[in-house]
Amino acid sequence: MPKIILQRVTILVMMLFIVSVAAFCVPLLSDGDPARTILLSRVSDLDLAPEAVEAIRKELGLDRPLPVQYLSWLGAALQGDLGYSFASRQPVAAEIARALGVSIILALSALGAALLVALPLGTAAAMRPGGKIDGFTTLVIQTLVATPEYWFAPISILVFALWLGILPSAGWQGWESLVLPAMALMLRPMAYFTQVTRASMREVVAAPYITAARARGLSMNEAVVHHGLRNGSLPVVTFFALWFAGLLGGSVVIEVIFAVPGMGRLLYEAVVNNDVPVLQGGFVALVGLSILINTLADVLYVLFNPAMRGSHGH
Amino acid sequence: MKQRLLSLSTAFLFAAAPVLAQDGQFVLADNLALKANWAMSGDDAFIGAHAGCYEGLTRVSQDLEVEPALATEWVLVDPLTWEFKIREGVTFQDGNPLDAKAVSDALNQALKSEVPVKGFSPKQIASVEATGPMTVTIKTNAPLVTLPGSVANPGTAILSPAAYSNDGINPVGTCTGPFEIVEVDPQQYVKVKRFDNYWGGKATLAGGEVRFIPDANTRGTMARTGEAQISRLVPPAAVATLSSGGDLTVLEVNAPRVLELLLNNKRPPFDNLKVRQAIRLAIDTTGISNALFEGKSPPAGDSFRSGEAWEAPNAPVIERDLEKARALLAEAGVDPAGLKIEILAYTGKTELRDVSQILQAMLTEVGFTVDVKVAEYSSIEPDMLSGNYDLALLSRGYLTDVPEPIGYLTADYSCEGSYNISQHCNPEFDAMLAAAAGDADPAARNRAYGEMAQYVYDNAVTVFLVNETVFDVASSGVTGFTPHPLNHYVFDTDLNVK
Secondary structure: OHHHHHHHHHHHHHHHHHHHHHHHHHHHHOOOOHHHHHHHHHOOOOOOOHHHHHHHHHHOOOOOOHHHHHHHHHHHHHOOOOOEOOOOOOEHHHHHHHHHHHHHHHHHHHHHHHHHHHHHHHHHHHHOOOOHHHHHHHHHHHHHHOOOHHHHHHHHHHHHHHHOOOOOOOOOOOOHHHHHHHHHHHHHHHHHHHHHHHHHHHHHHOOHHHHHHHHOOOOHHHHHHHHHHHHHOHHHHHHHHHHHHHHHHHOHHHHHHOOOOOHHHHHHHHHHOOOHHHHHHHHHHHHHHHHHHHHHHHHHHHHHOHHHHHOOOO | OHHHHHHHHHHHHHOOOOOOOOOOOEEEEEOOOOOOOOOOOOOHHHHHHHOOOOOOOEEEOOOOOEEEOOEEEEEEEEOOEEEEEEOOOOEOOOOOEOOHHHHHHHHHHHHHOOOOEOOEOOOOEEEEEEEEOOEEEEEEOOOOOOHHHHOOOHHHOOOOHHHEEOOEEOOOOOOOOOEEEEEEEOOOEEEEEEOOOOOOOOOOOOEEEEEEOOOHHHHHHHHHHOOOOEEOOOOHHHHHHHOOOOOEEEEEEEEEEEEEEEEOOOOOOOOOHHHHHHHHHHOOHHHHHHHHHOOOOOEOOOOOOOOOOOOOOOOOOOOOOHHHHHHHHHHOOOOHHHOEEEEEEEOOOOHHHHHHHHHHHHHHHHOOEEEEEEEOHHHHHHHHHHOOOOEEEEEEEOOOOOOOOHHHHHHHHOOOOOOOOOOOOOHHHHHHHHHHHOOOOHHHHHHHHHHHHHHHHHOOOEEEEEEEEEEEEEEOOEEOOOOOOOOOOOOOOOOEEO
């Protein structure tokens, strides 16, 4: 276990350095003047007063050499200060914390709902391979995997906001506004979770310890529930962690359609606006969290699966 | 591609019938969002105005006249000095009285801001002083006859002294308008309640909310579901469906904005008038208007809309004539077959991609070989400003700082213009601009703007494609709302919903 954590910390430090440099370089990919781009993010007018552009260049320190700008950011970041957003002039840490909070709630809701459907459906499909439930599950998986969120999202608005009038179409106020974006986000992870559960449970069903349990007089369902589910759900833990880390910053389309003030929208706007401090802070936070989540998943995996403990020095 | 698919699926969504409207707060689904911690130099000030909170010394009427607001009258004392009489009996929402000192303090705060307010920056303004209990004197660095219009800009709103601190501006409870901002979530909304001591009489609505909804399709949907009573700038493609149900009123706004094809007037062969005229003749603006804007954005002759006080006196829409275009190119000694030209367009305005492709096809018919480059605006802007381009598409607002087009004409067509993408320079034109800028008679200025627009038309400096129309949607029960041409006011005293 300590070895895993040491490995992950090393990876974390290296990755954070790389992504902070990469985020710093994103605006360099554009030919535009960073000061003009930032000012354009604040005003609808394209004709910018030259004195305003110069004022913002000076205010944000964009007139300093690039290495000085980066080292200045790094020095402050090492002391826990991620600086101020170029666009909003708000502390980056506060902006990220607020957006991350929203995205964590959204991602956990989507993935939790996906698990609630996927685990029983995948298990049921695995119990009778080739049966009706299995056929139905395969159809659902194939359909959901191929369903784009930007198509499903407006359809869900059509049904639940326009026709039925029971859910809001946009915003982030109250649990009602969580439902539609979470529904749109849960589809593909649900398909993958179902697929993984089905494959995993098929192995479990054929395992000797299930046969042994049945020999002791348990029914197939009892044997699977008491002895198989824990083992069968292990791969899902890994997939859950991967999806969770991915959804934190990767639900841009859904966050824009449903006006959810999450991490994806924050980073998307930061890219468009050349808002380097938000990009750097955001990428660092996401990569850090991603490595943390995957480390936790590995730890959970070991805890769930006693057989794994030996391979790590026990 | 994703955006297109999204538009298609959302168009399907708009085809559905609404079921119920929500009761409760009056919600404005706004295209703007708080971006810069209430900095006066940007769009945030417009949110303060939409919310019915911000007020300036003057305001702009629906027909673009400058009217009294917190100032009751103003006079040009000498070419560099304006005197404003401050309205008696006005209190800020925090209870402080409005007087000349409060006004001069607020305007000096605007002048001191790190990023200057457009049209009211230290470059233009020399000083603002309270020269009497209810008199404010503004001195300018050069004659500025449009100053009364500049102080209608939401960026020059007068807030209570309590609004200003080292942390920035806090408009909560510090405005003079009919509505008071009571709650702000910078990512989502501003909530307002009626300010009962408003100098202009109590507003009808008790309160409401300005909600920041970046996606135009979502704003349209919110109007359909009844979640928003007013949705600003809905997609033109959704207008037919939105207006078909009877529950919603689609409001056309003749935006002071033109879609134009900029020509690089310095680069051969576009430095030749005949070539520019030939390009204009090759383009079917009526076809573009009908095909992409369903005729709602009319084909343009000059940059200004027909009927505006500053329209060019004789600038009819040019009919497409390929024979004439070819003849002009021949007269200019230009063989289009030997020319490869590029049209720049930017992604921020989705229709520009389609327009650029249509233009490509039209210009190809004359014989040009045409490439199209569509990219983020910020990445093509440096080439446009430096004159390293052939043709560029632009959606351009011409009343951005004052309610007359002098800022636009100066920036876009004067030799030293800050937005002179056309690379146009003619001292005679600059002299016309200077004369207009010093003319205190608004009618004479309007005539001068018309003459300058005529010059741009006659010299085919730019090809104007359509005068843009935008669309707001309101629930049919909404009264007291007319979209403002400069996008200034929404929550006003008369706004109400049945």
